[in-house]
Amino acid sequence: MRVKVRLFARLRELGGSGELVRDVPDNATVSAVWQSLVQEFPGFADYRPSLSCAVNTEYAKFTTAVADGDEVAFMPPVSGG
Amino acid sequence: MRVKVRLFARLRELGGSGELVRDVPDNATVSAVWQSLVQEFPGFADYRPSLSCAVNTEYAKFTTAVADGDEVAFMPPVSGG
Amino acid sequence: MNARTAVTDSVLDAAMLAGLVEGPGHGAVVTFLGLVRDHNQGRRVTHLVYEAYEPLAVKALDRIVREAADQWPSVRMAIHHRTGQLAIGEASVVIAAASAHRADAFASCRYAIERIKQIVPIWKHEFFEGGDTWVEGATADPDDVRALEQALRIACA
Amino acid sequence: MNARTAVTDSVLDAAMLAGLVEGPGHGAVVTFLGLVRDHNQGRRVTHLVYEAYEPLAVKALDRIVREAADQWPSVRMAIHHRTGQLAIGEASVVIAAASAHRADAFASCRYAIERIKQIVPIWKHEFFEGGDTWVEGATADPDDVRALEQALRIACA
Numbered sequence: 364m365r366v367k368v369r370l371f372a373r374l375r376e377l378g379g380s381g382e383l384v385r386d387v388p389d390n391a392t393v394s395a396v397w398q399s400l401v402q403e404f405p406g407f408a409d410y411r412p413s414l415s416c417a418v419n420t421e422y423a424k425f426t427t428a429v430a431d432g433d434e435v436a437f438m439p440p441v442s443g444g
Numbered sequence: 445m446r447v448k449v450r451l452f453a454r455l456r457e458l459g460g461s462g463e464l465v466r467d468v469p470d471n472a473t474v475s476a477v478w479q480s481l482v483q484e485f486p487g488f489a490d491y492r493p494s495l496s497c498a499v500n501t502e503y504a505k506f507t508t509a510v511a512d513g514d515e516v517a518f519m520p521p522v523s524g525g
Numbered sequence: 526m527n528a529r530t531a532v533t534d535s536v537l538d539a540a541m542l543a544g545l546v547e548g549p550g551h552g553a554v555v556t557f558l559g560l561v562r563d564h565n566q567g568r569r570v571t572h573l574v575y576e577a578y579e580p581l582a583v584k585a586l587d588r589i590v591r592e593a594a595d596q597w598p599s600v601r602m603a604i605h606h607r608t609g610q611l612a613i614g615e616a617s618v619v620i621a622a623a624s625a626h627r628a629d630a631f632a633s634c635r636y637a638i639e640r641i642k643q644i645v646p647i648w649k650h651e652f653f654e655g656g657d658t659w660v661e662g663a664t665a666d667p668d669d670v671r672a673l674e675q676a677l678r679i680a681c682a
Numbered sequence: 683m684n685a686r687t688a689v690t691d692s693v694l695d696a697a698m699l700a701g702l703v704e705g706p707g708h709g710a711v712v713t714f715l716g717l718v719r720d721h722n723q724g725r726r727v728t729h730l731v732y733e734a735y736e737p738l739a740v741k742a743l744d745r746i747v748r749e750a751a752d753q754w755p756s757v758r759m760a761i762h763h764r765t766g767q768l769a770i771g772e773a774s775v776v777i778a779a780a781s782a783h784r785a786d787a788f789a790s791c792r793y794a795i796e797r798i799k800q801i802v803p804i805w806k807h808e809f810f811e812g813g814d815t816w817v818e819g820a821t822a823d824p825d826d827v828r829a830l831e832q833a834l835r836i837a838c839a
Contacts (some may be wrong), residue, residue: 372805373816415822419738442817443804453648456657496665501580523660524647549720577709
């Protein structure tokens with residue numbers, strides 16, 4: 364199945380784009396999507412402890428399952444305000 | 445000697461005017477000015493415990509001496525804001 | 526009317542006051558507006574009239590600005606207080622406090638409104654359905670250290 | 683742009699936000715503006731660029747407005763956050779909180795800015811003399827009860 368990946372801030376720069384489309388195994392979790400990105404972009408690994416994630420513009424957990432067509436977002440620590 | 449008396453809010457209403465001119469003895473204090481007003485306007489007496497006073501637009505004490513031409517203000521509890 | 530402190534019968538302008546205090550080193554501006562409420566102590570308020578001893582009121586506002594700067598050196602503050610007749614929803618007082626960091630802007634702004642209610646010679650005449658009353662709050666005494674400390678406690682709490 | 687919450691690349695307007703929340707029963711409106719400072723951690727800042735995950739950021743702002751209403755039932759709040767490039771002195775965020783009494787307006791406004799820094803997916807890219815850096819603050823987790831309690835402690839302190 365295929366998911367849209369959204370990346371922000373420094374992660375967006377490391378990944379070269381704010382929107383990627385990636386094929387992932389059926390029944391993949393957010394965590395599996397992230398692991399595949401870490402393989403692709405080694406600089407991502409450091410972010411795991413401080414990372415937030417969302418599925419379809421709602422905050423999610425790394426154990427959340429993703430479905431075909433989902434938008435999966437990975438967010439470094441926020442700094443609004 | 446002669447002083448200008450300024451009254452505010454409920455005191456102004458009880459005194460019938462916001463500005464009075466009164467003759468007071470030489471070397472009178474703010475307290476003496478007040479006492480003469482209490483004789484004139486019995487409704488003033490209740491205000492003594494909660495009253496503030498000023499001489500020439502600076503906060504003063506009731507023991508402050510007044511001089512000819514001074515502006516002596518008597519102020520009920522404030523309620524700005 | 527671009528003095529940092531003023532007592533005025535004109536409509537108050539919070540944005541203008543914020544502009545007076547903002548500087549390039551400031552990361553935060555907190556403003557407080559006191560508005561005329563349509564009710565008070567169970568009465569339906571129709572309007573208010575504020576009366577001031579204007580020269581002393583301006584000096585008292587200046588004093589509050591100085592006290593705030595002593596307590597929070599990075600803070601720049603402006604305060605305007607309205608007089609005359611005010612309708613429901615109109616602003617009776619505006620405070621703007623700018624500082625490098627937000628904690629000081631919040632604390633000093635809160636401090637200022639507490640002090641205004643303690644020491645500024647301004648009186649509120651409340652008109653409600655069926656009557657009117659002079660509101661009498663605090664006995665003004667700028668040198669009352671306990672009042673100042675109470676305002677600081679509320680501000681920094 | 684008269685929604686109570688928004689993420690926008692337009693200039694922010696505190697007076698408009700105050701107008702959105704004021705009502706006849708409100709005696710106090712507190713606004714907070716976050717401004718771009720000309721320095722940060724010893725560096726001379728030239729400008730900032732804010733990036734947002736906009737749909738989730740708006741939901742997070744809505745959540746903060748709900749949390750504030752839960753905590754302070756008389757409070758009505760609006761929050762707008764800016765995105766894109768901002769010059770020194772421009773506002774990155776504006777919060778307006780109206781309530782019957784001033785304590786709630788101050789507390790809820792302070793609470794909101796703390797929560798914004800905790801859970802809203804917006805990122806600050808700081809450009810300074812000699813370089814640039816992405817500021818990384820808090821790991822966003824709206825369900826982190828300790829973070830919420832910390833914001834409440836700061837607000838009501």
